[in-house]
Amino acid sequence: MKNFEYWNPTRIVFGKDTIKLLQDLIPVEAKILITYGGGSIKKNGIYDQVKDALAGRTWLEFGGIEPNPTYETLMEAVKVVRKELVTFILAVGGGSVLDGTKFISAASNYIGDDPWDIWKNGAKFENPIPFGSVLTLPATGSEMNSGAVITRKSTVEKLSGGHPSLFPKFSILDPETTYSLPQKQLRNGIVDTFMHVMEQYLTCPMNTPLQDRQAEAILKTLVEDHQKMMQSDPADYDARASFMWCATQALNGTLRSGVVTDWATHVIAHELTAFYGLAHAETLAIIYPALIQYKGEHKTEKMRQYLERIFDLRGLSDEETQLAAVEKTKKFLHTLGMPTQLNDYGINPDEAAQKISQRFAERGWKLGEHQDILAEDVRRIVLAAA
Amino acid sequence: MKNFEYWNPTRIVFGKDTIKLLQDLIPVEAKILITYGGGSIKKNGIYDQVKDALAGRTWLEFGGIEPNPTYETLMEAVKVVRKELVTFILAVGGGSVLDGTKFISAASNYIGDDPWDIWKNGAKFENPIPFGSVLTLPATGSEMNSGAVITRKSTVEKLSGGHPSLFPKFSILDPETTYSLPQKQLRNGIVDTFMHVMEQYLTCPMNTPLQDRQAEAILKTLVEDHQKMMQSDPADYDARASFMWCATQALNGTLRSGVVTDWATHVIAHELTAFYGLAHAETLAIIYPALIQYKGEHKTEKMRQYLERIFDLRGLSDEETQLAAVEKTKKFLHTLGMPTQLNDYGINPDEAAQKISQRFAERGWKLGEHQDILAEDVRRIVLAAA
Numbered sequence: 001m002k003n004f005e006y007w008n009p010t011r012i013v014f015g016k017d018t019i020k021l022l023q024d025l026i027p028v029e030a031k032i033l034i035t036y037g038g039g040s041i042k043k044n045g046i047y048d049q050v051k052d053a054l055a056g057r058t059w060l061e062f063g064g065i066e067p068n069p070t071y072e073t074l075m076e077a078v079k080v081v082r083k084e085l086v087t088f089i090l091a092v093g094g095g096s097v098l099d100g101t102k103f104i105s106a107a108s109n110y111i112g113d114d115p116w117d118i119w120k121n122g123a124k125f126e127n128p129i130p131f132g133s134v135l136t137l138p139a140t141g142s143e144m145n146s147g148a149v150i151t152r153k154s155t156v157e158k159l160s161g162g163h164p165s166l167f168p169k170f171s172i173l174d175p176e177t178t179y180s181l182p183q184k185q186l187r188n189g190i191v192d193t194f195m196h197v198m199e200q201y202l203t204c205p206m207n208t209p210l211q212d213r214q215a216e217a218i219l220k221t222l223v224e225d226h227q228k229m230m231q232s233d234p235a236d237y238d239a240r241a242s243f244m245w246c247a248t249q250a251l252n253g254t255l256r257s258g259v260v261t262d263w264a265t266h267v268i269a270h271e272l273t274a275f276y277g278l279a280h281a282e283t284l285a286i287i288y289p290a291l292i293q294y295k296g297e298h299k300t301e302k303m304r305q306y307l308e309r310i311f312d313l314r315g316l317s318d319e320e321t322q323l324a325a326v327e328k329t330k331k332f333l334h335t336l337g338m339p340t341q342l343n344d345y346g347i348n349p350d351e352a353a354q355k356i357s358q359r360f361a362e363r364g365w366k367l368g369e370h371q372d373i374l375a376e377d378v379r380r381i382v383l384a385a386a
Numbered sequence: 387m388k389n390f391e392y393w394n395p396t397r398i399v400f401g402k403d404t405i406k407l408l409q410d411l412i413p414v415e416a417k418i419l420i421t422y423g424g425g426s427i428k429k430n431g432i433y434d435q436v437k438d439a440l441a442g443r444t445w446l447e448f449g450g451i452e453p454n455p456t457y458e459t460l461m462e463a464v465k466v467v468r469k470e471l472v473t474f475i476l477a478v479g480g481g482s483v484l485d486g487t488k489f490i491s492a493a494s495n496y497i498g499d500d501p502w503d504i505w506k507n508g509a510k511f512e513n514p515i516p517f518g519s520v521l522t523l524p525a526t527g528s529e530m531n532s533g534a535v536i537t538r539k540s541t542v543e544k545l546s547g548g549h550p551s552l553f554p555k556f557s558i559l560d561p562e563t564t565y566s567l568p569q570k571q572l573r574n575g576i577v578d579t580f581m582h583v584m585e586q587y588l589t590c591p592m593n594t595p596l597q598d599r600q601a602e603a604i605l606k607t608l609v610e611d612h613q614k615m616m617q618s619d620p621a622d623y624d625a626r627a628s629f630m631w632c633a634t635q636a637l638n639g640t641l642r643s644g645v646v647t648d649w650a651t652h653v654i655a656h657e658l659t660a661f662y663g664l665a666h667a668e669t670l671a672i673i674y675p676a677l678i679q680y681k682g683e684h685k686t687e688k689m690r691q692y693l694e695r696i697f698d699l700r701g702l703s704d705e706e707t708q709l710a711a712v713e714k715t716k717k718f719l720h721t722l723g724m725p726t727q728l729n730d731y732g733i734n735p736d737e738a739a740q741k742i743s744q745r746f747a748e749r750g751w752k753l754g755e756h757q758d759i760l761a762e763d764v765r766r767i768v769l770a771a772a
């Protein structure tokens with residue numbers, strides 16, 4: 001087991017009818033900015049619940065934060081925070097609204113020229129605006145971590161960043177807020193959660209039986225209950241609650257404690273979104289099977305454990321294990337109705353491989369648990385996802 | 387799934403050679419009181435490591451906090467804190483030192499007559515002294531929660547208490563600090579951890595597949611690896627690290643999220659310690675098998691899951707399930723060298739049953755996940771542990 005630090009100060013308020021507790025969670029004297037996305041919260045009643053909970057408080061709103069939130073949009077929100085002297089931000093939405101809110105929080109009191117430097121170069125910032133969230137889409141885990149992925153349209157960049165001062169003060173997780181989600185978003189959320197676990201689990205054995213089993217607890221729950229989780233009309237409350245808690249637990253720091261993590265798929269997939277605009281989960285589902293196929297030799301031991309404990313599949317040779325791990329993962333994704341090839345989206349594999357690998361060549365990044373995935377490997381992985 | 391809140395702000399610093407990081411974890415201007423137990427830390431080198439890490443800092447010490455820490459001893463430490471204007475407490479030891487330190491923290495600025503009221507009647511207190519810990523004995527989980535069990539000798543009481551302001555600011559978990567532990571303390575720590583999980587797991591099904599599997603992750607790791615965890619000369623670093631992390635994860639709030647918990651065994655076992663002075667783990671190992679035997683009918687469904695997933699035992703009738711759950715649990719305890727009967731300690735069952743049930747009759751407490759364990763049930767459970 002590797003040395004590690006674990007610290008996660010976000011307060012989780014979980015369950016039915018919990019949005020009304022906002023009144024107690026946000027400081028009384030706060031001037032609040034409510035951030036949200038495309039406006040679905042105004043149709044499904046969540047906006048009204050938030051408004052009711054904040055009756056008598058001082059608040060304004062900033063909508064229109066897009067999926068893969070952009071620097072360009074978020075800087076408009078930063079202007080509002082600065083002009084209106086906002087002291088607390090309430091993110092109401094999914095991972096994009098939460099990630100975007102973290103950027104707004106960090107950028108608002110930044111004294112350098114361009115807050116993009118916080119994400120691009122790790123520039124220091126002070127006095128982030130405190131924020132909390134009402135989560136409406138289980139997927140990214142952003143509700144209980146301090147990271148955020150931000151896209152800059154003008155430079156076609158999508159970058160991960162974050163800081164320990166960017167944990168939400170609280171996150172309200174009411175499973176009923178997921179009832180109005182379309183099937184595609186539920187599917188994407190399940191895939192996103194699954195991949196977050198895999199990135200921290202399917203690496204090399206580190207003698208961490210507890211962490212392995214904590215990861216498998218989420219994988220097994222998703223594989224076994226994904227149908228119930230996606231069921232609508234009527235939705236299954238407990239299954240939605242399980243899904244929501246799986247998504248949060250998948251990326252709150254627990255699983256990475258003491259192990260070696262991969263994350264190569266995420267870095268490559270971010271480029272696929274930056275260039276072609278696919279949803280995050282869609283890009284993960286394309287890149288991940290290709291990546292573990294390409295790096296199968298380095299992942300065989302954990303693949304064997306994955307097949308045994310999640311799919312009850314035993315007694316395979318090394319080569320069979322590598323093949324089966326790819327196939328079982330793809331099959332699960334297909335069961336969810338999730339495509340796994342570039343061709344499914346009409347993307348030219350040669351062009352994608354060229355564009356994306358060139359990015360890695362320029363940056364000199366080394367990816368994966370052994371930091372041995374270089375630009376040429378990225379090219380082959382993207383081609384393998386044709 | 388039930389509604390729940392989860393909040394745990396303790397920073398965990400885990401791994402080899404981490405005691406030296408104390409320098410960065412305790413505020414520079416702090417006047418520190420180091421609290422510890424019977425002095426084993428002076429023999430095994432941990433005291434010296436702490437002293438080295440605090441070179442140049444202002445500190446004093448208070449040793450002699452006993453297993454099952456007593457109000458009487460802790461009030462002596464409170465006097466020191468008040469007289470010396472201590473501003474930070476560093477607990478170096480196991481659960482008893484940590485629990486005791488939480489009491490000292492809460493009691494030192496208490497303005498009422500007797501700080502015992504905080505534990506006995508939930509009296510309010512303000513400005514607890516901040517504290518951190520160097521954990522040397524994995525067992526109670528006190529290093530990452532805000533609860534503490536305190537004994538008052540004069541009234542033969544042992545009471546659970548706690549408050550959200552009593553989380554350690556940090557806990558350093560260096561598995562090598564466990565290398566000098568005697569076998570009996572390792573055994574007790576494993577049993578303690580196991581029982582913490584069981585109290586939150588073996589209740590009634592609540593459609594919480596993730597939480598169930600998170601509990602099973604710890605149980606399975608303990609059952610599978612207990613021999614490696616107890617191995618000495620040489621100790622197995624990774625196994626000790628796993629044990630240490632299991633103990634912390636067993637009682638940091640994760641497992642109780644959204645489920646129904648039991649804790650009847652703990653409440654009854656506390657009385658056994660109060661009257662007869664046995665170690666906490668020893669009393670749990672006596673009461674628990676008797677309790678789940680007595681309440682087997684209400685626990686059958688989870689017993690079946692426990693037997694299947696932890697012991698790979700399937701296809702039993704309800705009655706066989708109830709018997710097997712008791713027997714498998716006892717067998718695991720015996721494998722660890724842990725006695726499970728009152729007779730093993732020469733305690734008269736009739737006397738113990740009488741004394742303990744009388745306490746519950748006086749208090750009118752209702753125990754267990756269905757709050758249906760009353761004084762008469764307690765009497766029968768203690769008798770069944772003869």
